Amino acid sequence: MLHLALFLIFGVIAVAGAINLVxxxxxxxxxxxxxVVMAALAAEYLxxxxxxxxxxxxxxxxxxxxxLFVFTIxxxxxGAEEHTRGSKVALIIGVPGLIVGSVTVxxxxxxxxxxxxxxxxSLYGSAQDIGHLLFRDxxxxxxxxxxxxxxAIMGAVVLARRES
Amino acid sequence: xxxxxxxxxxxxxxxxxxxxxxRFSNRTVSAIGLLFPGLAMLYTWWIAAxxxxxxxxxxxxxxxxxxxxxxxxxxxxxxxxxLSMLMALIVTGVGFLIHVYSVGYMAHEGGxxxxxxxxxxxxxxxxxLVLANNYLLMFVGWEGVGLASxxxxxxxxxxxxxxxxxxxxxxxxxxxxFGFLIALFLIIQHFGTVNxxxxxxxxxxxxxxxxGAGLLTAIGLLFxxxxxxxxxxxxxxxxxxxxxxxxxxVSALIHAATMVTAGVYMISRSNVIFNHAPIALSAVAVIGCxxxxxxxxxxxxxxxxxxxxxxxxxxxxxxxxxxxxxxxYSAGMFHLMTHAFFKALLFLGxxxxxxxxxxxxxxxxxxxxxxxxxxxxxxxTAATLAISGFxxxxxxxxxxxxxxxxxxxxxxxxxxxxxxxxxAFLTAFYMxxxxxxxFFGEYRGGTGHDQHAGREEHHGHAPHESPKVMLIPLVIxxxxxxxxxxxxxxxxxxxxxxxxxxxxxIFEHEEAAPESAALAPQVEPSxxxxxxxxxxxxxxxxxxxxxxxxxxxxxxDLPEKMATSLHGLYVLLENKYFVDEFYGAAIVKxxxxxxxxxxWKGIDVGVIxxxxxxxxxxxxxxxxxxxxMQSGNIRSYAGWVxxxxxxxxxxxxxxxxx
Amino acid sequence: MVPISYxxxxxxxxxxxxxxxxxxxxNIITIFMxxxxxxNAVNLSFVAFAAYWHALSGQVFVFFVMVVAAAEAAVGxxxxxxxxxxxxxxxxxxxxxxxx
Numbered sequence: 001m002l003h004l005a006l007f008l009i010f011g012v013i014a015v016a017g018a019i020n021l022v023x024x025x026x027x028x029x030x031x032x033x034x035x036v037v038m039a040a041l042a043a044e045y046l047x048x049x050x051x052x053x054x055x056x057x058x059x060x061x062x063x064x065x066x067x068l069f070v071f072t073i074x075x076x077x078x079g080a081e082e083h084t085r086g087s088k089v090a091l092i093i094g095v096p097g098l099i100v101g102s103v104t105v106x107x108x109x110x111x112x113x114x115x116x117x118x119x120x121x122s123l124y125g126s127a128q129d130i131g132h133l134l135f136r137d138x139x140x141x142x143x144x145x146x147x148x149x150x151x152a153i154m155g156a157v158v159l160a161r162r163e164s
Numbered sequence: 165x166x167x168x169x170x171x172x173x174x175x176x177x178x179x180x181x182x183x184x185x186x187r188f189s190n191r192t193v194s195a196i197g198l199l200f201p202g203l204a205m206l207y208t209w210w211i212a213a214x215x216x217x218x219x220x221x222x223x224x225x226x227x228x229x230x231x232x233x234x235x236x237x238x239x240x241x242x243x244x245x246x247l248s249m250l251m252a253l254i255v256t257g258v259g260f261l262i263h264v265y266s267v268g269y270m271a272h273e274g275g276x277x278x279x280x281x282x283x284x285x286x287x288x289x290x291x292x293l294v295l296a297n298n299y300l301l302m303f304v305g306w307e308g309v310g311l312a313s314x315x316x317x318x319x320x321x322x323x324x325x326x327x328x329x330x331x332x333x334x335x336x337x338x339x340x341x342f343g344f345l346i347a348l349f350l351i352i353q354h355f356g357t358v359n360x361x362x363x364x365x366x367x368x369x370x371x372x373x374x375x376g377a378g379l380l381t382a383i384g385l386l387f388x389x390x391x392x393x394x395x396x397x398x399x400x401x402x403x404x405x406x407x408x409x410x411x412x413x414v415s416a417l418i419h420a421a422t423m424v425t426a427g428v429y430m431i432s433r434s435n436v437i438f439n440h441a442p443i444a445l446s447a448v449a450v451i452g453c454x455x456x457x458x459x460x461x462x463x464x465x466x467x468x469x470x471x472x473x474x475x476x477x478x479x480x481x482x483x484x485x486x487x488x489x490x491x492x493y494s495a496g497m498f499h500l501m502t503h504a505f506f507k508a509l510l511f512l513g514x515x516x517x518x519x520x521x522x523x524x525x526x527x528x529x530x531x532x533x534x535x536x537x538x539x540x541x542x543x544x545t546a547a548t549l550a551i552s553g554f555x556x557x558x559x560x561x562x563x564x565x566x567x568x569x570x571x572x573x574x575x576x577x578x579x580x581x582x583x584x585x586x587x588a589f590l591t592a593f594y595m596x597x598x599x600x601x602x603f604f605g606e607y608r609g610g611t612g613h614d615q616h617a618g619r620e621e622h623h624g625h626a627p628h629e630s631p632k633v634m635l636i637p638l639v640i641x642x643x644x645x646x647x648x649x650x651x652x653x654x655x656x657x658x659x660x661x662x663x664x665x666x667x668x669x670i671f672e673h674e675e676a677a678p679e680s681a682a683l684a685p686q687v688e689p690s691x692x693x694x695x696x697x698x699x700x701x702x703x704x705x706x707x708x709x710x711x712x713x714x715x716x717x718x719x720x721d722l723p724e725k726m727a728t729s730l731h732g733l734y735v736l737l738e739n740k741y742f743v744d745e746f747y748g749a750a751i752v753k754x755x756x757x758x759x760x761x762x763x764w765k766g767i768d769v770g771v772i773x774x775x776x777x778x779x780x781x782x783x784x785x786x787x788x789x790x791x792x793m794q795s796g797n798i799r800s801y802a803g804w805v806x807x808x809x810x811x812x813x814x815x816x817x818x819x820x821x822x
Numbered sequence: 823m824v825p826i827s828y829x830x831x832x833x834x835x836x837x838x839x840x841x842x843x844x845x846x847x848x849n850i851i852t853i854f855m856x857x858x859x860x861x862n863a864v865n866l867s868f869v870a871f872a873a874y875w876h877a878l879s880g881q882v883f884v885f886f887v888m889v890v891a892a893a894e895a896a897v898g899x900x901x902x903x904x905x906x907x908x909x910x911x912x913x914x915x916x917x918x919x920x921x922x
Contacts, residue, residue, distance in 0.1 A: 007824045011832050018839040018859060027851045027912075034855050037836070041862055048829075048873040050881050057865075060888055065858070065895045072899045073851055076906050081848045082913060094803030094845040101810030102838040108817045109830040117823040125872070125881045133882045145889045152893035159900035162907075796920035799845070802853075806841055 014040035050125040167242040171291035178284035185277025197280030205256040243297030251294035261637040268634035286312035329406040340393015347386035384444025395427030412515030420507035449489025456482030460590040492569035499562035506550040509641035513544035543642040552592035558649030592708025600716035829870035836863035
């Protein structure tokens with residue numbers, strides 16, 4: 001019961017934040033809404049027993065990536081959106097596609113798993129367990145992602161450098 | 165004896181002169197140009213010397229198989245029998261004389277080597293034509309002489325009228341060749357062979373087609389079409405007068421003595437087929453007769469000396485064709501031989517006159533030339549008497565034979581005879597008109613220096629006699645024009661008609677198959693009748709000569725007055741009955757219009773080009789449609805990506821739930 | 823006890839909103855943020871299934887997704903800054919030199 005109530009509360013917060021992200025015109029508002037979404041999702045992770053991930057979500061996503069976004073918005077002095085004529089394609093093909101796609105997915109997922117329940121706390125994603133997996137079974141991807149980060153750093157530095 | 169040498173020798177001469185002649189001097193070119201035809205002539209004489217005592221048909225075929233398809237074979241085969249021997253002698257003999265004449269006539273012309281090369285090439289093709297033993301090889305020669313004719317008519321190719329005349333000759337000939345080809349196809353289809361001996365043997369086995377038209381009639385009529393093209397009969401004679409654009413020796417050789425007789429030769433050779441197809445034979449006779457009369461009327465009022473001779477050629481060819489049409493093939497060949505002599509002489513003489521005047525061809529500007537060019541005068545007199553049928557000369561005997569045989573042929577033969585007689589009268593008239601206008605009276609041309617209007621450029625001075633190299637052939641031909649007829653003197657006049665007997669084996673069915681009533685002489689031929697008819701012909705000739713004397717010697721003002729009073733008729737004749745204009749409007753113009761609008765603009769541009777262009781345009785439009793996707797607008801890309809992702813997801817789910 | 827389908831529906835809703843933002847918004851940074859939203863929605867799905875099937879590798883995968891998202895955000899923002907320097911605009915409709 002409590003599980004369901006908590007799920008619903010944080011779910012509504014997440015959805016509200018997402019809607020706000022789409023609805024706002026100024027990017028800084030959208031950024032802050034996204035932070036709200038991420039926080040709500042961190043709570044959802046906790047409900048599912050993924051404590052390590054919840055922590056990582058808050059630290060990395062909300063704490064670092066969103067900060068980066070906010071810095072960029074401030075750096076570029078982004079203002080409210082202007083109303084420009086965009087492309088009709090996006091609206092005519094994209095939105096219906098979106099609707100069709102998501103409805104189908106939702107229907108399929110629900111249809112496949114009606115009734116099955118996830119007990120709260122049935123799986124503990126403790127840091128120790130995840131660490132075991134990371135450094136044993138998924139060692140190669142782990143190392144590769146470190147290389148990936150290195151590349152991203154170099155790329156970001158080169159791309160954003162002022163022409164001298 | 166090696167038959168293939170006879171045509172090949174001139175071919176070698178043509179090749180040498182054609183390939184290397186540009187670097188040779190005129191003397192070398194002449195030497196080569198005369199050597200090979202001369203050798204061919206001597207070789208032919210040598211063969212004749214062995215052939216005449218013992219005439220028999222000799223066929224030589226050469227191992228190289230030409231066409232071999234299933235059971236149908238054609239070889240390179242040459243045949244020597246009485247008929248081809250006669251033709252070979254005429255072609256090589258008269259041809260060689262004209263080559264000699266050309267050395268003098270063309271001495272100052274550009275392209276000297278080209279002329280002799282083409283002339284030798286012509287000899288090669290003509291000899292192939294007459295010596296072939298099957299229709300296909302004959303057709304090779306047939307086409308080849310047409311080609312040589314085109315090359316030689318258009319010899320002065322820088323002149324528009326000359327190249328147009330060459331094209332006209334070739335194209336009109338082509339129409340006739342079409343007939344020949346269809347006949348050839350019919351022969352191949354129904355007889356399975358093109359070899360003369362085999363075809364004639366098979367045709368002999370078929371019944372005479374008196375009841376109506378059949379296969380042999382069709383073949384005969386189609387061959388007739390071919391002959392009208394090559395031998396300048398109605399309706400395809402129109403190229404011959406224009407062919408006078410070529411140099412005079414060309415007119416003499418090709419358009420008088422040899423090429424134009426190919427049609428007559430072909431009909432004579434195919435006499436077996438024609439004898440079995442009376443309808444075709446009648447058509448031949450009618451066309452020949454009509455052409456003879458028609459051309460003679462046009463020749464009455466022409467001013468160009470060569471044009472008169474051209475229409476005269478058409479008319480005389482009409483006589484030969486008519487002779488074949490009444491199944492008097494040997495009479496036709498006889499006239500072919502005598503005509504070769506006197507017509508070649510007439511053309512060469514006319515060339516001599518033109519040469520003397522520095523290029524003038526209009527008779528209105530000639531006159532009184534007998535004092536200046538006596539040798540030419542006397543030789544041309546001989547020829548004019550021969551062509552008019554003056555008793556004793558060669559033309560008299562041959563023309564007489566034809567008229568006699570026409571008279572006794574079938575119930576309506578007298579009509580042919582009558583028209584032939586009138587034509588003989590007209591022939592005598594216009595030939596002597598030419599004679600009087602050219603050689604008698606006062607000289608009406610200017611002095612030499614303002615004579616630049618002529619076709620062949622020459623430095624102007626008073627009329628002068630031609631060099632010996634031109635005169636000797638004239639004299640030889642004049643002698644032949646006189647005595648050449650004596651081999652064919654008919655029994656009625658005291659001779660034994662060697663000519664007819666000589667050719668008899670070829671034309672052994674000349675006295676028609678028994679079933680064909682139409683071919684058998686209706687009126688019983690007798691010596692008295694023949695003599696009476698020849699007296700009629702002589703009277704007609706003398707009347708013509710007398711009238712010409714009256715108009716062009718005694719009362720020189722009369723022609724003008726008659727022209728004005730009969731103005732309409734005069735204009736009609738002078739403009740050759742406007743036949744060329746009629747052909748131009750009725751045939752040429754519609755063809756050109758049809759080709760331009762229907763074939764060119766309609767099909768070539770409209771269908772073919774349009775298909776190609778439209779498919780290219782379609783490809784371009786399709787890709788332009790697809791290119792809209794690459795709009796450069798980021799948000800539209802976003803839309804496409806979302807739609808594409810949705811499609812993939814839906815597809816995978818659908819697959820998964822099946 | 824929450825049925826798994828509830829988590830999945832939530833994930834789907836968030837994903838759809840992310841796509842909607844991606845299509846509609848006229849500020850490149852906001853579009854980028856919508857992409858992050860999509861990634862988050864997918865993460866939720868992963869974690870839900872990991873709990874459902876008792877497979878921790880689902881969570882490990884989410885870890886990697888986050889790492890990649892971080893790298894991508896860094897490079898993407900650097901590109902946006904570079905484009906901003908030349909085009910002086912953050913509106914993708916104005917970056918249309920390749921337009922037909």
